[in-house]
Amino acid sequence: MSTLRGKAWQVGDNVDTDQIIAGRYLSLTDPEELGRHCFEGAYPELAEGFAQGDVIVAGENFGCGSSREHAVVALKAMGVSCIVASSFARIFFRNCINLGLLPLDCPSAVEGIEVGDEVCIDPVAGKIENISKGVVFDFKPLPPFLQEIIAAGDLTAYVRRQLSGARGAEVRR
């Protein structure tokens, strides 16, 4: 995985998936459309000003509430490259991995990054650099198992590979 670079946007603790994408949009499936409504009610400025590759810096329990994958789809479509949080809601964390959006647990970085700071993230080395402030934060890189899924692109690609491998094995037998 390569390094990521972007501007930081801040959101609070316990940001639920209803705030990321409201229930009335759940019948949408087009990622672009979902992305346009991302955060629109809860963080209108962020929704307006967000640029491709920017980073979301969140407090505790980011992505809590409903398991809607629409939330990750919407964030990706809005251009989010990475979410740094003090902690994540567990289903949301899984959804991120499965859809290839990088979730990073790093409370110290959350403390040390402000809105508008330029940050650079090395997911493999486990380093978050706040370029604007000239500080570096360490985090524990994701376990190899999860990195494998992200390296495959997403869970879908990972399973596809596994299924074709299994079928291949059957044929060989």
Next chain:
Amino acid sequence: MGLTITEKILARAAGLEAVAPGDIVRVKVDLVMGHDVTLPLGILEFERMGAAGVFDPEKVVAVSDHFAPASNNAAADRIKMVRDFARAQGLVHYFEPGCGQSGVCHALLPEEGLVLPGTVILGADSHTTTYGALGAFATGMGSTDIAAAMALGETWLRVPESLRLNYHGKLGRWVTGKDLILHTLGRLGVAGALYEAMEFCGPTIDDLAMSDRFTMCNMAVEAGAKNGIIAPGTKTEEYLLGRTSRPYEALRSDHDARYAATLEFACEGLQPQVAFPFSPDNVRPAREAGEVTIDAVFIGSCTNGRLEDLRVAAEILRGRQVARGVRLIVIPATQKIYLQAMKEGLLEVFAGVGGAVSTPTCGPCFGGHMGLLATGERAVSTTNRNFVGRMGHPESEVYLASPAVAAASAVVGRIAHPGEVVD
């Protein structure tokens, strides 16, 4: 070193002697569930995975319950997608209003005998934790995870730490499982059990009816938990009798099992609780609610749409009137509950006081359809979430409570303790 019930179930599903919190394990799954909001995405992923078929058509369950009966054109197409998938895959269990058994997924699967103690169940819905009430390990996942599980019959899991919650003391009149879990959420907070297994134990839980146990495990996710679980006992056996003939093993925690923490709850004197907007942990006793006038009351959902819930609500509403200007909506959680409530005359009570009674659906619970809230409106709801805009307009407010408090509030026109209405 002993194991908790959650660790035992996961160890067994992983084919291991033992597991410890933090281990990432590959487990075989016994049941996979998706519904009309989450499954359409899952089906697309399933196809992109190049899967020829589901791993076992008896173990993949599809439920159209959120937008069904279809509330708009897009929803109709989503439901059709689920229905077509179920047919093409030969799923043994597909449920939809209007064609046989139907209902809100988390009320329906246990009722149909699909949930067994000791099994691993994945659902594309956060409230899948409900099934832990029967001693299963059940957790919610996203659509892609569910697609992978439908294809492979397995998944990966991080073994959670377990949190032991001990309840003792007899529950007072009008105090239910909903009040226990709201009280617990008030104490723990919405991140109080993040990633953890919430194990509900103690004499109060042993005495608790299955319907109340479902309500408690349903809302475990509101504390951030991975699963909620209650060890199987006599009540569990009674519930399963006649619903399933499949064998199961009733696993229980060892006496020397290790817990991240143990919390004690004294239930004697506990009062009916209400969660104020905009968080399920913003809890206070109904008596201390103050003068909160309301526009609507919703009784239903996977949290509190069971027969026992409807009975309590009808007991309070029978022979009384709904306050002027308050709309009452009652939705039995499944078709079987609907029929039984009809036989018992409960639906007549609800319709008789002017309430809207609907066929089973999630409907208003997630602001989907069947009675959304307008700008500035307030509702008392027996559901599980009161986030901003959850049941309609972002400027509406939802107050979570038991069916008893909801029914009493409908009569009084503001948040009320049932004792204000019934002696």
